[in-house]
Amino acid sequence: MSARVSIGVSLKMYFGHADARRWFARVAELAAQHPAVADGRVECFVIPTYLQVLPAIDAVRGTNVVVGAQDVATADSGAFTGEVSAAELAEVGARLAEVGHAERRRLFGETDDVVAAKASAALRNGLVPVLCLGEAERSSAADAAARTVDQLRSALRGAPDGRVLVAYEPVWAIGAPEPAPAEHIVTVARAVRAELDRIAGRDGSGVIYGGSAGPGLLTTLGSAVDGLFLGRFAHDPAALSAVLDEAGALADARAEVVA
Numbered sequence: 180m181s182a183r184v185s186i187g188v189s190l191k192m193y194f195g196h197a198d199a200r201r202w203f204a205r206v207a208e209l210a211a212q213h214p215a216v217a218d219g220r221v222e223c224f225v226i227p228t229y230l231q232v233l234p235a236i237d238a239v240r241g242t243n244v245v246v247g248a249q250d251v252a253t254a255d256s257g258a259f260t261g262e263v264s265a266a267e268l269a270e271v272g273a274r275l276a277e278v279g280h281a282e283r284r285r286l287f288g289e290t291d292d293v294v295a296a297k298a299s300a301a302l303r304n305g306l307v308p309v310l311c312l313g314e315a316e317r318s319s320a321a322d323a324a325a326r327t328v329d330q331l332r333s334a335l336r337g338a339p340d341g342r343v344l345v346a347y348e349p350v351w352a353i354g355a356p357e358p359a360p361a362e363h364i365v366t367v368a369r370a371v372r373a374e375l376d377r378i379a380g381r382d383g384s385g386v387i388y389g390g391s392a393g394p395g396l397l398t399t400l401g402s403a404v405d406g407l408f409l410g411r412f413a414h415d416p417a418a419l420s421a422v423l424d425e426a427g428a429l430a431d432a433r434a435e436v437v438a
């Protein structure tokens with residue numbers, strides 16, 4: 180377990196261009212002033228639409244905030260109309276690529292094979308895949324853990340070495356009023372972390388939780404997770420700032436354990 184805590188935000192398709200730019204400016208400002216982000220104890224990443232990736236990179240330049248994409252092509256170049264390659268994302272300065280989000284699986288038919296090909300494409304090009312995994316229907320924590328670990332194995336089968344951030348997102352907790360219960364998240368996150376520790380070539384990897392996450396949750400979960408993947412509840416920069424404060428406190432507590 181590394182001491183660093185990761186806090187990511189996907190903007191999905193919520194913001195238009197002007198609103199997104201205003202939000203990036205606020206995030207850049209608060210990250211620059213945030214001691215735990217400024218000194219690297221907390222990794223902060225934002226994942227806007229493809230069209231917003233370049234303005235986001237411009238807005239956060241000089242801060243420790245990094246930018247990712249919400250999807251990535253399986254191929255690196257060629258006749259793939261509408262796709263964006265990991266090679267180009269890396270070329271312009273994106274650092275992460277979200278892979279296999281529940282909305283892409285459900286609305287756009289992404290299969291486990293497609294998810295695996297996208298994870299490989301990201302790793303092959305030096306991007307960190309934010310690998311979104313989680314059970315589709317509410318079940319026991321043990322069952323959810325088994326399903327999520329199976330998804331992880333499938334997504335990384337044959338993938339190049341490199342860091343991976345697993346975003347454990349139970350599908351039924353996405354877009355909900357509340358996150359999944361803490362005991363449920365802790366059980367699944369532990370199983371995912373154990374699997375990440377078992378497989379070679381994944382140094383620096385971790386598991387973050389997403390699905391109606393917001394202020395207060397990270398303090399409840401503690402070191403069972405390596406951070407959070409936020410959606411709606413980070414649209415208000417003040418809420419994101421509160422989560423970064425919690426992440427800083429968690430990183431400090433973890434540094435004492437690691438030392």
Ligand SMILES: O=C(CO)COP(=O)(O)O
Pocket residue numbers: 189280348352353354355389390391392408409410411412
């Ligand atoms: O899917 C999510 C992040 O990728 C979570 O979104 P919400 O927090 O809005 O449910």
